[in-house]
Amino acid sequence: MAIAATEVVADVQHGASIAVNGVCLTVVEHAPTGFTVDVMAESLDRSSLGALQPGSAVNLERAVRADGRLDGHIVQGHVDGVVELLRRSEHEHWTEVTFGLPSALAPYIVEKGSVALDGVSLTVASVGDDEFSVCLIPTTLSLTTLGARQPGDPVNVEVDVLAKYVERMIGLRVTA
The missing domain is CATH 2.40.30.20 (Elongation Factor Tu (Ef-tu); domain 3)
Known part of the structure; x- marks a missing residue:
């Protein structure tokens, strides 16, 4: 899956975690204008990611750093x-x-x-x-x-x- 984004990829590295509509995914390719992730069947079966169409808006969030502020509850990106x-x-x-x-x-x-x-x-x-x-x-x-x-x-x-x-x-x- 390819996602167009700029702010969330500012300092992203290969292997970083980015939640897409709450689903934690691993970055496999990145550029200043977006990133690509692999999505396995488990993620598609338990989430609405498979229903997305090209151009769909999504929520994006980087994983919290251990030395950062936690401004919400503990969210793993493991959609139930x-x-x-x-x-x-x-x-x-x-x-x-x-x-x-x-x-x-x-x-x-x-x-x-x-x-x-x-x-x-x-x-x-x-x-x-x-x-x-x-x-x-x-x-x-x-x-x-x-x-x-x-x-x-x-x-x-x-x-x-x-x-x-x-x-x-x-x-x-x-x-x-």
Whole structure:
């Protein structure tokens, strides 16, 4: 997959990680005007990358450096699945966006917890049995692809990795 970009490739090297709509991919070629990555079947099966068309806008983010500031929650770029945008509710200073919640991911989505949508680290505003919502401020709406997403659109979701580890550790203790 070839991505046109300038800022994100300013000091990129072969082998660097760049998240594309939340999917961590490895740079195999780069130039001042973009970069190329290899995308394996696992990434295509678990994400919406396969549905992208030439010219599609995507969210791009470099991996955080260990000596840098972490301005969100821990996001690995390991997408857990795809959710459907169900509805948008516009408010004066924010937009509430509601997504379908697959039962397999429901245990990891909690109110005021964290979730990454197309790689954007967000706080969960509300959770129901089969849906959840986030609230997006104007800056998020204008600087990410979430501002253009409409009902029916697929969005990559990464749930909180700490919740998955806790579940695994508790499950091992119960069965051991």
